[in-house]
Amino acid sequence: MAKEKLVTAITSMEDDFAQWYTDVVKKAELIDYSSVRGCMILRPNGYAIWENIQKELDRRFKETGVENVYMPMFIPESLLQREKDHVEGFAPEVAWVTHGGNEKLQERLCVRPTSETLFCDLYSNIVQSYRDLPKLYNQWCSVVRWEKTTRPFLRSMEFLWQEGHTAHATAEEAEERTIQMLNVYADFCEQVLAIPMIKGRKSDKEKFAGAHATYTIEALMHDGKALQSGTSHNFGDGFARAFDIQYTDKDNKLQYVHQTSWGLSTRIIGAVIMVHGDNSGLVLPPRIAPTQVVIVPVMQQKEGVLEKANEVKEKLSSVASVMLDDSDKSPGWKFSEHEMRGIPVRVELGPRDIANNQAVLARRDTGEKVTVSLDNIAEEVTKLLDDIQNSLLEKARKHRDAHTYTATSMEEFEKTIKETPGFIKAMWCGDEACELEIKEKTGATSRCMPFEQEEISDKCVCCGKKAKTMVYWGKAY
RNA sequence: CGGGGUGUAGCGUAGUUUGGUAGCGCGCAGCGUUCGGGACGCUGAGGUCGCAGGUUCAAAUCCUGUCACCCCGACCA
Numbered sequence: 271m272a273k274e275k276l277v278t279a280i281t282s283m284e285d286d287f288a289q290w291y292t293d294v295v296k297k298a299e300l301i302d303y304s305s306v307r308g309c310m311i312l313r314p315n316g317y318a319i320w321e322n323i324q325k326e327l328d329r330r331f332k333e334t335g336v337e338n339v340y341m342p343m344f345i346p347e348s349l350l351q352r353e354k355d356h357v358e359g360f361a362p363e364v365a366w367v368t369h370g371g372n373e374k375l376q377e378r379l380c381v382r383p384t385s386e387t388l389f390c391d392l393y394s395n396i397v398q399s400y401r402d403l404p405k406l407y408n409q410w411c412s413v414v415r416w417e418k419t420t421r422p423f424l425r426s427m428e429f430l431w432q433e434g435h436t437a438h439a440t441a442e443e444a445e446e447r448t449i450q451m452l453n454v455y456a457d458f459c460e461q462v463l464a465i466p467m468i469k470g471r472k473s474d475k476e477k478f479a480g481a482h483a484t485y486t487i488e489a490l491m492h493d494g495k496a497l498q499s500g501t502s503h504n505f506g507d508g509f510a511r512a513f514d515i516q517y518t519d520k521d522n523k524l525q526y527v528h529q530t531s532w533g534l535s536t537r538i539i540g541a542v543i544m545v546h547g548d549n550s551g552l553v554l555p556p557r558i559a560p561t562q563v564v565i566v567p568v569m570q571q572k573e574g575v576l577e578k579a580n581e582v583k584e585k586l587s588s589v590a591s592v593m594l595d596d597s598d599k600s601p602g603w604k605f606s607e608h609e610m611r612g613i614p615v616r617v618e619l620g621p622r623d624i625a626n627n628q629a630v631l632a633r634r635d636t637g638e639k640v641t642v643s644l645d646n647i648a649e650e651v652t653k654l655l656d657d658i659q660n661s662l663l664e665k666a667r668k669h670r671d672a673h674t675y676t677a678t679s680m681e682e683f684e685k686t687i688k689e690t691p692g693f694i695k696a697m698w699c700g701d702e703a704c705e706l707e708i709k710e711k712t713g714a715t716s717r718c719m720p721f722e723q724e725e726i727s728d729k730c731v732c733c734g735k736k737a738k739t740m741v742y743w744g745k746a747y
Numbered sequence: 748c749g750g751g752g753u754g755u756a757g758c759g760u761a762g763u764u765u766g767g768u769a770g771c772g773c774g775c776a777g778c779g780u781u782c783g784g785g786a787c788g789c790u791g792a793g794g795u796c797g798c799a800g801g802u803u804c805a806a807a808u809c810c811u812g813u814c815a816c817c818c819c820g821a822c823c824a
Contacts, residue, residue, distance in 0.1 A: 286818090288817090288818065288819095289817085289818085292817075292818095303815095303816075307815075307816085359823095359824075360824080362822085362823080363822095363823070363824090383824080384824070413824095415823080415824075417822095417823070418748070418821085418822065418823080419818095419820095419821095419822085419823095425823085476824095478824060479824075484824090498824080501824070503824095533824080535824090566783095567782095568782060568783050569781095569782055569783085570782075571781090571782080572782090598782095599782095599785080600781080600782055600784090600785070600786055601782055601783065601784075601785095602782085602783085602784040602785050602786080603784085603785040603786085604784095604785085605783095605784050605785075606784070606785045607785075609784095618783065620782085620783060622783075623783090630783080
């Protein structure tokens with residue numbers, strides 16, 4: 271396509287997907303690298319996407335009764351070590367503060383890699399009675415994990431996220447909340463980010479350090495790799511016992527609370543890029559696009575063009591977030607630039623259009639152009655944005671389904687993962703040894719045990735023993 | 748942490764083999780002509796050649812060390 275020849279700034283996906291990703295992230299000006307290894311700078315284009323994600327999710331959280339708080343970023347070493355599995359899971363990637371000014375600290379402080387311990391400490395102080403429950407807290411913050419290798423959005427040493435932490439009177443209530451929040455994530459991803467998710471439970475090997483059960487939403491990227499996009503954990507009363515979080519129930523008996531935590535990070539932006547992006551750059555679903563419509567005037571120095579463009583902007587601003595690009599670049603340059611940034615709809619407006627009381631609408635996802643009357647441009651744009659949102663989800667679903675395979679033998683498994691990367695549905699006996707062997711042989715890990723089970727066979731794909739569960743497998747980011 | 752690669756103007760790079768005045772394209776600034784898929788002309792600004800040592804009359808170039816980033820792997824909510 272002629273179009274693609276022009277944008278030489280971006281490596282094509284087919285040539286080198288990793289390089290394509292890096293190019294998009296940079297050229298769309300989502301991030302820049304910083305002077306600290308593994309830490310990225312979120313630039314306005316990138317941060318605005320996160321702000322929209324925050325806005326949408328925060329509203330959905332609050333609809334379920336969640337309240338926001340803010341916890342300190344430092345955790346005393348003794349507190350971190352309270353729960354054994356938890357500290358073992360996180361210790362290798364924790365950053366430590368050892369000095370305050372020139373003085374060595376009595377006790378090291380860790381920079382939070384996650385805040386379970388802080389919330390537990392708080393709950394142990396503020397929960398006394400069953401009347402104090404449930405506690406449904408969330409915080410928006412950054413966390414630090416000393417990663418060995420990093421990639422923008424997908425894995426950085428410091429990243430933005432939200433972490434919800436709840437405490438409940440009963441195990442049932444905690445389990446219900448865990449699933450409820452997983453559903454909030456999945457609905458958000460489908461409806462707003464146009465990314466279809468597989469919902470399911472993690473195997474013991476893959477579950478969160480200290481969790482009783484971990485649930486996950488898994489998405490398939492354009493290159494056939496899986497991305498864990500959000501998790502929801504049920505802690506049972508494990509943390510409560512370690513942190514002594516007890517309440518008095520109606521019968522005046524001491525009980526431990528049951529807890530959950532759930533998180534979603536800027537990593538999800540990586541998913542948006544890798545699910546919807548194409549060789550011209552980023553493709554943003556309208557519902558999170560900071561700018562939904564860009565107006566590109568043609569012959570803008572001509573009498574009346576900019577005036578008309580401003581009129582159209584005014585008209586559209588009631589139905590979408592609109593930007594008028596009246597910079598003195600050529601129209602063609604602007605076309606490519608805004609495509610690179612993923613703006614869903616472009617309005618082209620020149621003297622020819624104005625004479626005919628019309629404008630050209632170009633959609634980012636398909637490149638298709640239509641001419642519409644200026645009289646009902648607001649309605650047309652609204653419809654178009656909706657249509658783009660829907661077809662992005664549809665396209666992503668088709669891609670995922672087309673790259674979801676089944677395997678009933680290891681030969682089939684290995685061949686599929688090698689030749690046609692994607693999700694593989696295969697039966698599993700439940701033994702961790704088989705999980706390890708599959709990883710060893712194929713590089714694929716168990717992504718989740720989906721809620722929607724199918725009986726592909728009655729034997730474990732690895733050992734041939736009686737199968738317990740169908741598992742989605744895949745190579746993961 | 749292992750393997751590989753790359754560091755020269757904001758970006759992309761030539762020059763390194765064989766040491767000898769740092770060059771080109773894009774971008775940037777000014778002026779003019781342009782404008783329906785990255786327009787063009789003229790003029791101009793911009794460089795501690797990643798950093799630190801060493802060899803030499805002379806180092807982007809050779810030697811030693813070091814740092815950063817990218818890719819693959821290992822590890823990893």
